[in-house]
Amino acid sequence: MTAKAQGVSGKLSPAEFRKAMGCFATGVTIITVDLEGEVHGMTANAFASVSLEPMLVLVCVDHNTKTHAHLHAKKRFGINVLGEDQRAISEYYARAERTHENAEAEAGARFERTKHGTPMLHGALAYLECHLDSAQVAGDHTIFIAEVEDVVVREGEPLLFFRGKYRKVEEEVGK
Numbered sequence: 001m002t003a004k005a006q007g008v009s010g011k012l013s014p015a016e017f018r019k020a021m022g023c024f025a026t027g028v029t030i031i032t033v034d035l036e037g038e039v040h041g042m043t044a045n046a047f048a049s050v051s052l053e054p055m056l057v058l059v060c061v062d063h064n065t066k067t068h069a070h071l072h073a074k075k076r077f078g079i080n081v082l083g084e085d086q087r088a089i090s091e092y093y094a095r096a097e098r099t100h101e102n103a104e105a106e107a108g109a110r111f112e113r114t115k116h117g118t119p120m121l122h123g124a125l126a127y128l129e130c131h132l133d134s135a136q137v138a139g140d141h142t143i144f145i146a147e148v149e150d151v152v153v154r155e156g157e158p159l160l161f162f163r164g165k166y167r168k169v170e171e172e173v174g175k
Contacts (some may be wrong), residue, residue, distance in 0.1 A: 042067040057130065083156040
């Protein structure tokens with residue numbers, strides 16, 4: 001343990017917790033939802049697989065985001081796993097002040113629609129079409145658990161996030 005580490009009885013600050021969680025490298029996703037024909041979305045890295053049978057994933061969304069309300073209302077959404085060349089798209093959808101109609105001009109984000117009308121980010125490494133199964137409030141976020149109904153997978157390297165910075169895969173494991 002470092003000198004700054006807190007024991008079980010020590011008071012942990014949100015900044016220290018965030019720093020510790022930043023030590024866990026994650027992929028980066030864009031959650032997309034259709035709302036009256038418009039693409040709405042947000043960047044999320046609190047995403048994980050839950051189950052193979054049935055095929056379930058989870059994503060954690062802050063209560064204060066517009067996407068939070070959209071997921072409850074629509075119950076259908078996409079999870080787009082970003083490639084290493086999609087950092088600008090991640091940054092765009094991470095901003096609180098954004099208009100979705102400017103996503104292509106400002107960040108290069110282009111979308112196709114699935115047969116259900118869900119926005120699918122062009123060029124994403126993977127796309128998962130999801131239908132909301134359940135939602136559980138957890139602190140200032142909601143854990144949305146969704147059944148995966150379809151996937152699209154492409155070749156490429158992932159965009160990673162580690163210690164507050166975007167990263168790229170440097171070398172293959174085992175070499």
